[in-house]
Amino acid sequence: MRLAWLSLLNRRMTVGLTILSIACSVMLLLGVERVRQESRESFLSTVSGTDLVVGARSGGPQLLLQAVFNIGFPTQNLSRVSYAMVGEDRRVQWIIPLSMGDMHRGYRVVGTTTAFRDHYRFARDQGLQLAQGNWFADEHQAVLGADVARELDYSLGQSIVVSHGAGEISFVHHDEHPFRVSGVLAPTGTPVDRAVLVSLAGVDAMHADFVGAAEHEYDVTDPLAAAMAAAAVRQASHDHDHSDDHDHVHDEHCNHGHHEGTGSLSAMLVGLTDRAAALSVQRMINTYDGEALTAVMPGVALQELWSVLGVVERVLLFLGGFVVVVGLLGMLSNLLSTLDQRRREMAILRSVGARPRHLLALLVAESFWVSAIGAIVGLVLLSAVMLIGAPILEAHYGLHFALTWPTTNEWALLAAIVLTGTLVGLIPGWRASRQALVDGLTPRI
């Protein structure tokens, strides 16, 4: 309705502010929705290609977070025997072993094999690429994730020392076994960007050296640690199938639930020849007698994770929705408060033949325009913010945001907002038509 449009233009200042407030609320709501979707997709893309995640007995989401997303450390290990057992299964195509427990200046050090390079997939079947240098060839070389190299400003050939333990700040360093940076990975948008990859042999060697040098120090300075270590040894000798003395000695001093000698791993990612076999392989691993293992399908574990995080998401969405309601209430108050000033205008329209329902339609049309423009401006604002903010989010949280056309879900949200806004217009519309009936052709102001 052109009349509505012109009437709004006439009050462009206050209407503009109303539109802005609706736009901001729409931006917030869509932003929450988009972060939700993108983070899901980002998580899903991180495990793309992996059919099963295997670790010591624990909950699915927990295992997934530890093994794939580098959040938290496994408290228990799995042995090489299990690794071999899974590897022997003919349905298994590849295994990426993961050994965690050490850090380098706040970044996680992950011991693995070249299987990581060959089989790790992210974001719809993309493989890892080196930005510079080569993969680790021996136990003295390390490959840096893109973020690690950038933030620490490391280049090829740099010598790095790994700290023992999972904390960001550790007082025990593996000074005796430094690594040399042999390569830097291209950015992936996954937690790999924030990891230091070394060979399993490197992890073993590092801890072997550590044992020789630090044993004495440990025992003297920290009796509690020694006592705990002793307790751990007793448990370890029950649970684990250790083969040589060296491992026992080692285990005594670094019970972080990680690698030892040629023995245990933190977790492994498994790829199958046939994805349909995932369920039966999972059952096989979960019921393995030799060790308490858990195998989870990443998709299923993620679903579990979302169902936990779902509450937070719903709260955020609810808040976003609430802000939109506040925006629409702002529009309502604006329309209602100007109604008094517009009584003359309404009376004129009445005198030239407008019926009460025309006035109703006028105000509904106005609120339609305001909410529709608000929704569109909100969408544009969101796109602008994402264009500016995406690199920052990607750098800090590894969340990858592409500037995409709104999904059907978002369209539905937008449509709901515009519809609600239009319906809100019924309130001032109804008032205007009531008022017009009382005022007649000459408003008594």
Place this chain on the structure above:
Amino acid sequence: MFAPDNTLIEIRDLRFAWGANGVPVLNVPELIVAAGESLFLHGPSGCGKTTLLNLIGGVLEPQGGRITVLGHDLKKISSAARDALRADQIGFVFQQFNLVPYLSVIDNVTLPARFSAARRARIEKDGEGLAQAAQAVLQRLGMEAARHQSVTALSVGQQQRVALARALLGAPAMIIADEPTSALDTDRRDEFVALLFQAAAAAGSSVVMVSHDREMGERFDRVVDLRDINRVGGQV
């Protein structure tokens, strides 16, 4: 378009009060305006003139009696039909602030045609487009040059002429003017009334004007003092 009995307005035993048990404003036993007749209704402020016009326009409903406009008994037809009758057959000009501020002159003039199919039909019957007809009537009132101006930039006298042009567009049966000149000085007032009669004659519309200003009455066929026909008169 005209009623068969050739009366424009017929009022019988009209009673009106604000609110259900409010102070009575009007008690008019009889008022008849014949088609083609121009009526000047005067009386002091607050004697119910404007209320009477609202009743004739069908936006207020009387508590008793009968108002017939062009043969339609306003009590017997729906409010929608009353709105349609008003839109089709009556052009209003008020004291001041007649125009929608955010519309241009030409948009203000063509406004009634948007709400009234009958007015549109009459314009089209003359073989004119809406804009053309509006332009013609503005020209007759000497306002052609201002047609694309913003109405807020016009003087009060110009605004009243635009309002008159709007009332006349599509040749309604009558023009009801409620104190149309009270915001104008004497020269402008006479000029306006002259234009009003000239343009109304050209469109074939009757003129009903109310004013407290007796001086203008001389041009009209009939002059009525509302206090003479209103039994409540003088009490309010």
